[in-house]
Amino acid sequence: MSRRLRLTAVPYALYALIFIVAPLLLILYYSLTTGQGTALSLDNFRRFFDPSDTVYLRVLWRSLWIAGVSTVVCFVLGYPMAYILSRMKERTRHVVSFLFILPMWMNFLLRTYAWMTLLERTGVINTVLKSLGLPPLELMYTAGAVVLGNVYNFLPFMILPIYTSLTKIDQNLIEASEDLGAGRAITFFRVVFPLSFPGIMSGFTMTFMPAVTTFIISKLLGGGQNALIGDLIEKQFKVAGDWGFGSAMSVILMVLILLSMNALSRYEKENAGGGLM
Amino acid sequence: MSELIRLVNCVMAFDDVTVLNSINLTIKDKEFLTLLGPSGCGKTTTLRIIGGFEVPTSGDVFFDNVRINDVPPYRRRVNTVFQRYALFPHLNVFENVAFGLRVAKVPKADIERRVRESLDLVGLRGYDKRASHQLSGGQQQRVAIARAIVNHPQVLLLDEPLGALDLKLRKEMQIELKRIQQQVGITFVYVTHDQEEALTMSDTVVVMNDGVIQQIGTPVDIYNEPKNAFVADFIGESNIVPGVMHRDCEVSFAGRVFRCVDTGFAPDEPVDVVIRPEDVRLSPPEEGQLDGEVLSVTFKGVHYEMMVRARDFTWMIHSTASEPVGARVGLSVRPFDIHIMHRAEKTEAAS
Numbered sequence: 086m087s088r089r090l091r092l093t094a095v096p097y098a099l100y101a102l103i104f105i106v107a108p109l110l111l112i113l114y115y116s117l118t119t120g121q122g123t124a125l126s127l128d129n130f131r132r133f134f135d136p137s138d139t140v141y142l143r144v145l146w147r148s149l150w151i152a153g154v155s156t157v158v159c160f161v162l163g164y165p166m167a168y169i170l171s172r173m174k175e176r177t178r179h180v181v182s183f184l185f186i187l188p189m190w191m192n193f194l195l196r197t198y199a200w201m202t203l204l205e206r207t208g209v210i211n212t213v214l215k216s217l218g219l220p221p222l223e224l225m226y227t228a229g230a231v232v233l234g235n236v237y238n239f240l241p242f243m244i245l246p247i248y249t250s251l252t253k254i255d256q257n258l259i260e261a262s263e264d265l266g267a268g269r270a271i272t273f274f275r276v277v278f279p280l281s282f283p284g285i286m287s288g289f290t291m292t293f294m295p296a297v298t299t300f301i302i303s304k305l306l307g308g309g310q311n312a313l314i315g316d317l318i319e320k321q322f323k324v325a326g327d328w329g330f331g332s333a334m335s336v337i338l339m340v341l342i343l344l345s346m347n348a349l350s351r352y353e354k355e356n357a358g359g360g361l362m
Numbered sequence: 363m364s365e366l367i368r369l370v371n372c373v374m375a376f377d378d379v380t381v382l383n384s385i386n387l388t389i390k391d392k393e394f395l396t397l398l399g400p401s402g403c404g405k406t407t408t409l410r411i412i413g414g415f416e417v418p419t420s421g422d423v424f425f426d427n428v429r430i431n432d433v434p435p436y437r438r439r440v441n442t443v444f445q446r447y448a449l450f451p452h453l454n455v456f457e458n459v460a461f462g463l464r465v466a467k468v469p470k471a472d473i474e475r476r477v478r479e480s481l482d483l484v485g486l487r488g489y490d491k492r493a494s495h496q497l498s499g500g501q502q503q504r505v506a507i508a509r510a511i512v513n514h515p516q517v518l519l520l521d522e523p524l525g526a527l528d529l530k531l532r533k534e535m536q537i538e539l540k541r542i543q544q545q546v547g548i549t550f551v552y553v554t555h556d557q558e559e560a561l562t563m564s565d566t567v568v569v570m571n572d573g574v575i576q577q578i579g580t581p582v583d584i585y586n587e588p589k590n591a592f593v594a595d596f597i598g599e600s601n602i603v604p605g606v607m608h609r610d611c612e613v614s615f616a617g618r619v620f621r622c623v624d625t626g627f628a629p630d631e632p633v634d635v636v637i638r639p640e641d642v643r644l645s646p647p648e649e650g651q652l653d654g655e656v657l658s659v660t661f662k663g664v665h666y667e668m669m670v671r672a673r674d675f676t677w678m679i680h681s682t683a684s685e686p687v688g689a690r691v692g693l694s695v696r697p698f699d700i701h702i703m704h705r706a707e708k709t710e711a712a713s
Contacts, residue, residue: 255446255448257444257445257446257448258448258450258451260415260435260442260444260448261442261444261448261449261450262450262461263414263415263434263435263436264413264415264435264436264440264441264442264510265436265441265461265462265465265509265510265513266436266437266462266465266466266513267436267461267465268434268436271465275461275465276450276452279452280450280451280452282452
């Protein structure tokens with residue numbers, strides 16, 4: 086690479102240094118402080134993992150669980166959709182994928198508020214039920230509502246990478262499989278599905294990560310009883326004013342995500358061979 | 363040799379564009395048949411019809427006298443070696459080759475044995491654990507062949523399998539393919555645009571152009587007795603000059619009358635005269651049937667290629683001896699080296 090070309094990377098490098106690296110280091114620093122004095126300690130982490138008071142661990146576990154369920158639901162809904170999309174003619178394909186992206190242009194908060202008006206005690210669904218003479222349902226402030234909000238907001242992040250990896254599959258490979266005696270179903274399970282694996286992996290990370298860290302969806306649709314780790318972190322900063330503990334939780338979450346991504350990419354390397362061609 | 367595959371009046375049209383026009387073709391058991399023609403001539407489409415990837419718009423395909431138009435690829439006793447190999451990138455060499463056997467639920471021990479046998483056959487013993495992207499083009503090609511023949515198909519379809527290889531490797535693989543074909547004793551249907559490849563390997567060559575079969579014959583027949591100007595031009599290089607057939611064995615072109623060996627033309631019928639560049643003899647100017655001036659000389663390794671201008675026509679001449687540019691030379695052709703083609707067929711082939 087020429088020197089001059091390297092110079093063009095300087096603005097971004099500066100940006101990254103100031104707005105990404107420095108804050109990360111600050112968070113790491115805060116996580117090691119407790120507000121009393123400047124001495125560094127692991128107290129915040131001890132507090133989080135305290136075996137006699139597992140409230141934080143339970144919240145973390147619930148966050149992982151809800152994010153996991155949301156991701157699986159996204160996958161179950163998204164894979165067939167991505168597959169159908171990838172088999173469409175080029176033109177219809179563009180129109181339909183546009184329709185998928187369209188709701189993402191609407192404000193995230195607005196979309197979630199829209200769900201509130203549907204699910205509320207006096208919301209659209211319960212009004213319909215009432216007019217049919219049925220008892221109202223408790224839809225809001227449940228774990229299910231949070232999963233629903235996650236799925237609604239993050240489904241495109243599952244569909245698009247899978248769709249991309251499916252369209253990248255060489256049509257010749259599918260013909261080769263049929264040529265070697267495999268019917269539609271066997272071709273799907275032995276060729277198409279394994280080759281879409283990289284897409285599935287990025288779909289999983291792209292839905293799981295925002296789902297595990299979200300606090301808006303859980304706040305609006307989950308209410309107080311379904312607080313997630315994201316809510317907890319937000320509260321430490323904005324309500325409790327304990328930056329140290331909030332930072333420590335952020336660090337723990339970050340490490341967890343890094344570990345899981347690492348595991349995923351290793352799994353992908355071992356099982357998907359060279360990926361796509 | 364008995365008949366194995368028969369195409370009867372096969373027509374193929376995509377969105378009103380006719381790519382195959384009434385193809386009639388019989389493929390015999392255990393023969394090496396090559397579909398030869400320029401790109402877009404319909405040779406690959408013909409192969410895909412046999413493989414089951416395309417259903418002809420009209421016409422019938424028979425396999426062992428059973429009509430198979432609607433039989434899907436996975437139920438045909440035919441396997442294909444694809445143009446760009448189409449190896450499964452998520453599987454290693456062994457699993458690529460074993461794919462068809464696993465799908466057919468062959469017992470494990472048999473899979474193991476047959477995969478090794480066919481890897482041996484293509485000279486890839488010990489490569490079973492490699493990932494397909496770690497192989498060179500030639501090795502990928504061999505895996506693709508092994509993957510197809512391990513299933514013991516009755517017919518192997520090969521779609522320009524050597525197109526991506528360099529010249530030296532291509533020559534090696536030509537001989538190798540012929541050996542494999544004779545060793546396993548099955549029918550090969552081979553598609554190529556390389557006339558030399560077709561002549562080297564085939565028992566039967568089918569020359570195609572514009573979705574029409576131009577000529578079917580042995581390599582020797584096709585080369586020595588091209589049926590029309592297209593075939594003559596496509597197979598090897600040719601001088602094609604307009605002429606008039608006065609009577610049997612007498613034709614005039616380039617301003618004089620030549621003796622030839624062709625008969626059965628209408629009196630004074632306009633014809634195309636085809637003469638191979640290696641059949642034009644050079645002599646001192648006064649001794650030739652024609653005389654002309656050397657325009658260019660190119661060294662081609664085994665021979666020189668000279669362009670000689672004589673009587674409004676530039677002749678291509680291949681000779682082991684060369685003459686300097688600007689020299690006057692005499693040209694002569696022996697009667698049996700003059701090939702006469704009907705004019706009508708040229709326009710048909712060119713249309």
